Amino acid sequence: MNCLALFEKVERREEGMPEILGLHLEGPYFSYGQRGAQSPENLRSPAPEEYEEACAKSSKICRWSFAVELEGAEDFLRFLREKGIVASLAHSDADCNQVMQAYDNGLKAMTHFYSGMSGVTRKNAYRAAGAIEAGYLLDDLFVEVIADGCHLPGELLQLIYKIKGARRICLVTDSMRGAGMPEGEYLLGGKNGGIMTIVEEGVAKLPDRSAFAGSVATMDRLVRTMHELTTAPLHEIITMASLTPAMLMGIDKEKGSISPGKDADLLLLDESLAVKLVMVRGKIH
Numbered sequence: 001m002n003c004l005a006l007f008e009k010v011e012r013r014e015e016g017m018p019e020i021l022g023l024h025l026e027g028p029y030f031s032y033g034q035r036g037a038q039s040p041e042n043l044r045s046p047a048p049e050e051y052e053e054a055c056a057k058s059s060k061i062c063r064w065s066f067a068v069e070l071e072g073a074e075d076f077l078r079f080l081r082e083k084g085i086v087a088s089l090a091h092s093d094a095d096c097n098q099v100m101q102a103y104d105n106g107l108k109a110m111t112h113f114y115s116g117m118s119g120v121t122r123k124n125a126y127r128a129a130g131a132i133e134a135g136y137l138l139d140d141l142f143v144e145v146i147a148d149g150c151h152l153p154g155e156l157l158q159l160i161y162k163i164k165g166a167r168r169i170c171l172v173t174d175s176m177r178g179a180g181m182p183e184g185e186y187l188l189g190g191k192n193g194g195i196m197t198i199v200e201e202g203v204a205k206l207p208d209r210s211a212f213a214g215s216v217a218t219m220d221r222l223v224r225t226m227h228e229l230t231t232a233p234l235h236e237i238i239t240m241a242s243l244t245p246a247m248l249m250g251i252d253k254e255k256g257s258i259s260p261g262k263d264a265d266l267l268l269l270d271e272s273l274a275v276k277l278v279m280v281r282g283k284i285h
Contacts, residue, residue, distance in 0.1 A: 004057040004058040005058065007023060007058055008058050010060075018265070018280055019263075019265070019281075021249065021251065022060045022063070023063075025063070025064045027042070027043075028043055029043075029070055029073070030043050030090065031067040031070070031093040031094075033093045034067070034091045034093050034116045034117060035091055036091060036115070036212070037206055037212070037214065038091060039193065045070040046072040046073055046075070047072065061083075062085060062249060063085060063087075063249070064087060065111040066087075066091075067090065067093065068092055068094050068099060068102035069092060069095075074101075078106070081106040086108050086109065086248065086249060087102075087109075088107070088144075089110045089117065090111035090112070090116060090117070091116040091117070092116070092131050093117075093118045093130075094117075095118065095130055095131070096131070096133050096134040098131075099135070099138070100134055100137075100138065103138050107141070108141070108248065109142040109144065109170070110131070110135045110141060111144050112144050113144055114152055115146060115151055115152075117130070117131040118130030119131070119133065120133065135164075136163050139168070141168070142168050142170055142247075142248045144171075144172040144174075145160055145169055145171055145222075146173070146174045146222075147171055147217075148217035148225060149202070149225045150201070151203070154229030157225075157226060157229050158231065161226075161230050161232045166232065166240050167239070167244055169240045170244050171222040171223070171226065171240045171245075172222075173219055173221075174217075175215045175216055176204055176213070178197070178204055183199050197213040197214070199216055203217075220269065220274060222241065223237055223238065224272075224273045226240065242256045244256075266278075267279075
């Protein structure tokens with residue numbers, strides 16, 4: 001809660017700096033079975049007194065990711081919809097029907113698709129569809145993709161592109177503090193209670209290497225990876241990295257494409273798709 005109050009004092013726009021659009025809260029309302037690198041002691045179900053206090057402390061929360069099958073999730077979805085906060089599924093063991101019900105109640109996206117969510121399982125010998133299958137079946141549901149070449153292989157990146165298309169895929173780094181840094185040990189989370197991770201082979205891992213612990217990718221790497229591992233044309237990959245995320249967040253009238261009247265926040269890439277020039281609101285940096 002102290003972080004929320006502190007962020008309330010941060011200026012969204014500062015001369016010469018990229019704009020801070022708001023806060024994306026991921027958790028703590030997660031499934032234990034899909035927790036990934038999240039600390040088990042912090043997991044819990046949505047509690048009105050907690051999320052209401054969070055929104056009272058900060059007006060800058062623009063998105064909240066959580067497991068939609070938890071007790072109290074339906075009321076939480078209703079609360080987020082009333083507040084105009086984008087609701088997204090994350091670290092969830094929900095089955096397909098639960099996700100579809102959440103979609104009917106305002107769910108708009110799936111945070112880091114495939115990572116930390118249920119797929120096909122067997123229940124009493126019968127196969128049951130999970131959250132991943134719901135992501136494919138719900139045409140209008142946005143899906144985030146960590147296209148670092150580690151979290152998802154090329155075959156799955158191609159499958160997601162083939163089914164969802166560029167206007168529903170948002171490339172996301174999901175990066176932690178080790179992004180852009182040399183290989184080694186880095187803390188995931190706060191300095192007082194975070195989890196130690198190992199960055200190697202282009203990705204962050206838990207010390208026992210049993211699971212990934214976030215990403216160390218940058219957005220240009222995601223663009224290059226999608227270009228190398230899928231058949232998606234470059235202009236559609238750029239859409240996944242720009243316009244589609246803006247559409248998800250409802251800011252596509254100001255950002256996400258090169259159009260008259262939009263913010264001139266631009267990147268110029270060279271022939272190898274490496275960043276060559278950065279422009280923030282029309283000024284080159």
